[in-house]
Amino acid sequence: MSKQAIGSVLVVGGGIAGIQASLDLADSGYLVYLVEKNSAIGGVMSQLDKTFPTNDCSMCIISPKLVEVGRHLNIELLTLSEVQSISGEQGNFEIKLTQHPRYVDVDKCIACGICAEKCPKKVLNEYDAGLGKRKSIYLKYAQAVPLKYAIDENCIYFKKGKCKACEKFCPSDAINFDDKQKELTINAGAILIAPGSAVYDPSVYDTYGYKQSPNIVTSLEFERILAATGPFAGDLVRPSDKKAPAKIAWLQCVGSRDINTCDNSYCSSVCCMYANKQAVIAKEHCDDPLDTAIFFMDLRTYGKDFDKYNLRAQEDHGVRFIRSRIHSVFPDDDDKLRIVYATESGKRAEERFDMVVLSVGLSPGKDVAGLAEKMGVELNNHGFARTSCLSPVSTNREGIFVCGTFQEPKDIPHTVMEASASAAAATGNLSHARWSLTRVKEMPPEENVTGQKPRIGVFVCNCGINIGGVADVPAIRDYARDLTHVIHVEDNLFTCSQDNQDHIKQIIREKGINRVVVASCSPRTHEPLFQETIRDAGLNKYLFEMANIRDHNTWVHMDNPEKATEKAKDLVRMAVAKAAYSEPLHQVSLKISKAALVIGGGVSGMEAAVGIADQGRPVYLVEKSIELGGNAKFLGTTWQGEQIGPYLEDLVNRVKNHPDIELFMQTKVTGTTGTMGNFSTTLTSLNGEGKEIKIDHAVTVLATGGREKVPEQYLYGEHPHVMTQLDMDRAFSESDERLSGTKSVVFIQCVGSRIPERPYCSKICCTHSLKSALLLKNKNPKMKVYIVYRDIRSYGFREELYVQAREAGVIFIRYNLKNLPKVESLEDDHLSVTVTDHVLGMPVRLKPDLLVLASGIVPNANTALFEFFKVPVNSEGFLIEAHAKLRPVDFSSEGIFLAGLAHYPKPIEESIAQAKAAASRAMTILAKEEIMVGGVVASVEDARCAACLTCVRTCPYGIPKINEDSHAVIDSAECHGCGMCVSECPGKAISLQHFTDEQLLAKTSALFTSGG
């Protein structure tokens, strides 16, 4: 079947999951149809203000991905579209789609905004979570992709048959009221569903009064309040009177972990962290001290660096965390909100707040049940996609995969990880069809401008009224005419419009222009467009300069048009001065190795190896021990109850028998050179002879794992009936006699985790203890089972286990770091555990036959290996990924990826997903024959180099080397072009192409000479 497979993939849903999956797929040789039901992609992430745990601006980090999707030759973006039906099977699906009319011609719309300005119909702005208003003709948000307006069903013309104000005023004739619904049929080899989830509507919580007070908001509304693009322009004010609040409360678990008011028994996984983040960011927004209180049940900061974030929130920012579920919120005088709550000691306390944020959970999206039915995809009892822990991105139907919050509520890193994983899983059977449907752009030959005198064309954009409404654009244009080397000037209403691109090309050819300057908006969004335009006209793309006279000028100096005009002239003069020195730069293609090196033979390493090998690329898999399988060898079942043994056996067999995997057991890496595309690594055998072998590979996956920490407390190793969770699993599988006749078992959680030495949560131990406790209760329902814990962190659907454990009569007793459980061996050698009951405030004593310590996970120490690859580790020894949010399996050094426990403690399903993700990311490189390198990179002038090593020490990527001739070399194929070595080099021996001293000095000196 894979022989006839189609080399295209349908991705349903344009949130961050669909975006990441589409980019991975398109970059590794498949044509992607990305179907989005809204008028623009971006999903919930585009609505968020900041993201935890890095506090990055959400829009700033997603926006480049949006633009990339919009411009990608191999992603066909179908907005306002929905799947109607599918037929066929894995390898060849036929999908019928309905595309709803936009009523705006996307080829003509220049997103000037005049239509929306003139449109008389106001509607609630869903992008602002309903807090603000937008017009019936709208752009979802300023950075929307596609950046095209759309008309919704509230349009007055649709309702009453007249108006058409937008049509009258549209400068580019883009409005089309005759637009019709289209039925499309596409074919795809696989389908990915990533429709996301819905934000829980808290109206049913009548005791919280969400509908009664405007100062009670959902967490998503609060994101919009914090956001600079939100309804209050980023001012933190109460909706009722627009005054700055002095006290804000967050109520956790609204629409989560509740089977009474709502039916969402699961944990929504993200709310504890976003509440932490919102409280910290809210404090940063306020000039006056802001009091913040988070009312919670269990604090579930289980992810990487989450507990540290929480500690900072408490200790550095003074965010209050109060363990109490709130019964009611009462409206009080002055629009305040009164909360009465039970303290941990059982007293009732009362506080008044200016605002209350309801930390709402994630519900199944309202359309997903229908979508799943059309797809023939099963849902679980919560209404999310049903998956197995052992194939976490596969649905019940072959060829249809799932990722993101439709699978289970989860945060952005995990979503991005799964998105990549599902891309790898989806194409596992399509590799024969790779590159079969992709498109390649034909370019005209580049004109040689070397030696030519600069002939500069300057295009000044009015940007509708954005620039022209403030600055005097004709004056700027006329000013530019007199600048040196300028031979053509003009101004445009929108320089970026499609017809202007053709016009610019024509002018370049007619007038023999060899440098182009556009004075308009941000290069971040528009430079690639103009570069493409001049490249189409035969000019090297680096012969382009941009002056940002909008974002840096007319937007910020709106009240001072004269000075704005003068500043615009300065900026244009500087851009022209630099353009005169612009040089064409040529990227060169570099042939790359076809192979991958995977280090670590646990589940993560094996899954990554199989994932890559299934795509037809050779893999070297290196394992230092004598056996494959890692920690999975000791595990019985997943939390959902799937047997790990048979899965592992099958995986090991696939690895051993795969024609494209070469296995190196009892082997370690002893050195490596090279970078992405062309690594050369030395492997040394550990079994006696110490045989060495050198291999070439294009990418490296580090899956070096972690292990259960050996406890140093609670009589471990001293008393025979004290064991770790893995000891207990083993005891179970070996029918250990210590388990027979057991009447009472105690589990102690967080042993060695969440303490000052190891301030992180090991993520899996709560689930593990719950599972073990249930096994015990199952064996003997009369057995007394106690779990002594700090917070139960059964995130997502794992909450089911917590419910089951309580139902089975397991007793949960909470302790804290100030009052640890006391473990003793009594005179009769029986164990005694004394702990204070958290409700009664009284000591209780347990005399267990067995004490199980939920000991944390520590990473395997691989200092030398990590040094070879120059990959960073954090203070706990876990590998640091390139970006905690959007590049969770990449390293900053390109071509190296990570997966599994080496990254952070995680359950097997997440290790599998991360390993598949690593395979997907690796394939974006391995799929290519060659890579383009160079361009904006640093180059060394040998004669000036004193080999002082400054560049070597400065470079964050470790690229500069001192060669045999004693001067620095910076491989243009490896350089990232960040410019740090250039600025640090004391001998001025290094320059950055396109940002040379000559170019920058010309630009800065132009600032201080009044041109002409």
Place this chain on the structure above:
Amino acid sequence: MKKFNIPHNFEFTSIITLYAQWIREGKLKVNSDWNRDLKIKFTLQDPCNIVRKTWGELMADDLRFVIKTIVGEENFVDMIPCGTNNFCCGGGGGALQAGLPEQRRAYGKVKFDQIIKTGANYVFAPCHNCHGQMEDIGEFYGGNYHVVHIWTIMCLAMGVLGENERAYLGPDLAKVGL
């Protein structure tokens, strides 16, 4: 009856439901004209038994519909919280006769504060337990509100309340509609 599975041939309803139904049907011709100038303020205790524990929001809505009809919407002030989330008066469940007056009154302080906060002169008590408890805590904590039955004010509004039927009214209403 549901608890003991006792079969029966009749259905159960509340007099409040009937009041609301009769007003809507026009059978019960009553309005709040009498209070247009007096502007006497009323609040309402939602009895746990018929509101939260039995008929829920429907009963809470019917109660307010009936009361607003007879005293005027502008003269009705709800407690915070109210309806299905209202606090119990503290006299329910037999507490009035449980012989623990100190605790019962401490419990009732919540209700007392709620009533005082409304600023109303009269509290409707559609339950005899609530009636007794609110009178008791009013006296104990020194509140100057009166506790009334709905039927009293309804008859007052219709001008048919006899002189001898005014035991629970304050001096401000002692002569109204006679």
Place this chain on the structure above:
Amino acid sequence: MTSPIELDELYCDFKESVQASIPEANLDLCLTCGACTGGCPASELLDMDPRKLVRMVLLGMDDEVRKTPWAWVCTMCARCFKACPMKINIPKLVYSVRRSWPRDKAPKGIRGSCDQHIRAGNAMGVPSKDFIWVVEDVAEEIQENDPKFKDLKVTVDRKGAHLVINQNSREPVTEPDELGPLWKILHMVEADWTYPSVMWAGENYCLFLADEEGWKYILEEFVYHIDNNLGAKVVVNTE
């Protein structure tokens, strides 16, 4: 420091008995989140609160649970139940605690009212014939004094009446004048109604006492009377 409670020596008999009689009570599911306690006006009284009571039940502190007089301070108002994320029926738990009290140890006031109700059909112990006499007397007075109500009809046990209306015993016993307003309203809407002579009172102290036998007896008597003697379609609660 108080000596620790030896949990392994406790057995959750009380919890199991509650679960057997009220399987939907969800006691085991308690998250100790405190929503119940934060919303309960009886919290802290007698050093007890709903969360603590559930906890003691789950840990098996049956002796303390069975003895707590707090069971009579709690009014079983169900505000805790409304907000409990785990839908734990604390009112029914309290009812079970009350039920576990020996009848002679239960509060006198409630027990007495329950006994009266069983005996006479109302908590104040008024014999039916006295009730009928008071009703007729007050009705007569209204008919005579107010010409608008000269046709006022108040009946007891009128067969075939559409509505049967119950009456809190406080009015006929201590403040008969309070009966009038309701009758006037019923008269003005021309309601077809009657009082029952059996178990005519609106209150129910046996429920409060958690005396299930008494409660059940009252209901059975009442239902028998309505269905077999009167045949009313609707019973109207005036509480």
